[in-house]
Amino acid sequence: xxxxxxxxxxxWPGFDYKSFFLFSYLSDYYNLVISExxxxxxxxxxxxxxxxxxxxxxIYYTAENLVPDFNxxxxxxxxxxxxxxxRYLRFPLWLTYSWDKLDRMENGELEISRDLCKRKFCNFxxxxxxxxxxxxxxxxxxxxxxxxxxxxxxxxxxIGFLVPDKLDFIKDYKFSIAIENSVVxxxxxxxxxxxxxxxxxxxxxxxxxVGRDFNMDSCVHIKDPESIQEIIDRIIILDNNDDLYxxxxxxxxxxxxxxxxKYAQEISAFFGNIFEREKKDVVRIIxxxxxxxxxxxxxxxxxxATTFVVEKVYGLLDRLKI
Numbered sequence: 001x002x003x004x005x006x007x008x009x010x011x012w013p014g015f016d017y018k019s020f021f022l023f024s025y026l027s028d029y030y031n032l033v034i035s036e037x038x039x040x041x042x043x044x045x046x047x048x049x050x051x052x053x054x055x056x057x058x059i060y061y062t063a064e065n066l067v068p069d070f071n072x073x074x075x076x077x078x079x080x081x082x083x084x085x086x087r088y089l090r091f092p093l094w095l096t097y098s099w100d101k102l103d104r105m106e107n108g109e110l111e112i113s114r115d116l117c118k119r120k121f122c123n124f125x126x127x128x129x130x131x132x133x134x135x136x137x138x139x140x141x142x143x144x145x146x147x148x149x150x151x152x153x154x155x156x157x158x159i160g161f162l163v164p165d166k167l168d169f170i171k172d173y174k175f176s177i178a179i180e181n182s183v184v185x186x187x188x189x190x191x192x193x194x195x196x197x198x199x200x201x202x203x204x205x206x207x208x209x210v211g212r213d214f215n216m217d218s219c220v221h222i223k224d225p226e227s228i229q230e231i232i233d234r235i236i237i238l239d240n241n242d243d244l245y246x247x248x249x250x251x252x253x254x255x256x257x258x259x260x261x262k263y264a265q266e267i268s269a270f271f272g273n274i275f276e277r278e279k280k281d282v283v284r285i286i287x288x289x290x291x292x293x294x295x296x297x298x299x300x301x302x303x304x305a306t307t308f309v310v311e312k313v314y315g316l317l318d319r320l321k322i
Contacts, residue, residue, distance in 0.1 A: 004275055005035040010047035012063075021096045022061070022077075026271060039279055043073060048302040057274065057282060063093050065184055071291050072298070074284040075274065079186045081209065087284050089270040090186065092213065095263060097190040101197050102260040105253055110199055112250050117242040121147045122175040122235075123200070125166050127154040135205060135225050136179040143203075143232055147239075149177070171198035174245065175220070175235065180206030188213065195219075196253045201245075203235065211255060218251035 004026075008017045017023050017034070022042070026032060040057045043050040045064050050072075060073035068076025070087060079092045104110060124140050126132070140149060140156060150173070152163035163169040170176050176195035180187060188207040192214060195202040204210065205222035220238070222231050238245045256262070274282050286292065 001029065001031045002275065003031040003033055004040060005033050005038045006040045006042060007034055007036065007038040007053070008042045009044075009049045009053070011042075011044040012046050015044075021099060022267075025267060029268070029271075030275060040274070048299075051299045051302070057279060058285070059274070063096070065182055065187055070284070071294050072285070074282070075270075077270075079188070080184075081186045086270075086273050089266060091263070091267070092186065093189045094193040094213075098193045098197060099260070105196065106257065106259060110197075112199065112246065114242060114246060116199060116249065117174065117245055119172050119174050119200075120150065121173065121239065122149045122177065122203075123170050123173040124149050124151040124156065124177045125153040125163060125169065126151075126156075128181060129155045132181045133179065133183065133205075135222075135228075136177070139179060139203075139205070139222070139228055140177060142228055143177075143235065146232060146236055167194060167198055170195055170200045173200050174239065176200045176202055178202035178204045178206075178219075179222075182206075183208065185209050192219070199249065201238075201249055203231070213255055213259075215252050215255050218248065218253050 008015065008020070008023075011017075011020075023032065038053065038056050040059060041050060041053045043058055043060050045062050045066055050058060057075070058073040059075045059077065060068045061077045062068065062079075066078070067080055067082075068078055068088070070076060070084060075087050075089075076082075076084075077089045077091050079090060081090065082088050098105070122143065126136065129137070137156065140151070143149060148158075151158045152161075152166075152169050154162065178191040178195055180189060180191060183206055185208055188210050191206070192202050192204050192210065196219075202219040203222065204216070204219055205225075208223075210216065210221075220231060220235055222228070238248065285295075
């Protein structure tokens with residue numbers, strides 16, 4: 001295998017490159033060597049240490065609601081639907097949570113039986129209240145007027161403890177409230193895929209383009225915040241009609257087949273273009289003109305942010321556990 005010298009900087013607190021999805025995936029094709037003098041640096045959103053790395057290709061990765069700055073990084077990996085020649089790979093967050101389970105989900109290996117109708121009604125597991133779209137708690141309170149919803153996270157907890165294993169918790173429920181922190185095209189997180197992995201029907205609100213990846217006929221889709229009561233009425237019907245519930249649960253989760261194959265091909269093509277060519281031929285950052293001045297000014301003014309803003313973000317994330 002070809003040896004590739006890499007490093008990881010500016011990732012989230014507690015980041016371990018050995019458990020990072022892309023490191024594991026690429027290790028099957030390349031001999032990845034961590035180096036302080038790398039040819040390729042993977043960067044993220046939680047610092048500015050990437051400025052100290054010179055003469056290397058910078059590849060930005062985000063799991064946050066951010067757009068890569070292609071004036072700073074040669075390549076970007078995110079969730080937005082962007083088109084920028086060979087510089088961008090769309091890799092939605094939900095994939096990192098489900099990659100090892102996609103085969104079972106696509107091949108119909110998740111057993112659907114009428115016993116699933118005997119489960120408890122609905123769950124709600126969230127730790128972030130301050131940054132979330134208000135519709136999340138609003139929907140919880142409105143649906144709770146019909147039946148009790150078990151809340152196992154920090155937000156609105158009513159079971160007396162924090163669930164230690166979210167997947168193990170939601171498997172015992174017919175429905176799972178799956179509402180994103182924010183509504184952004186392409187921003188589909190683990191919230192929709194985790195219930196699917198456990199045959200719990202998601203009640204989803206968020207990414208307006210979610211139907212490009214998922215078959216929304218397989219779950220309850222809140223398209224418009226103004227339609228909450230209509231959605232609740234639909235949930236009540238499903239909850240009281242086992243045949244309708246099971247028929248819906250048996251629909252394919254995804255909008256197309258071979259999900260894993262599709263994204264595996266895109267990942268391989270993206271990194272093959274970077275790693276299989278001479279490094280000088282894959283540089284994408286413009287070295288002259290205003291772009292150069294932009295980077296110089298930004299690098300000169302961001303050290304304070306490294307010691308103040310980033311530390312504040314780290315502390316806040318640790319407290320919120322998100």
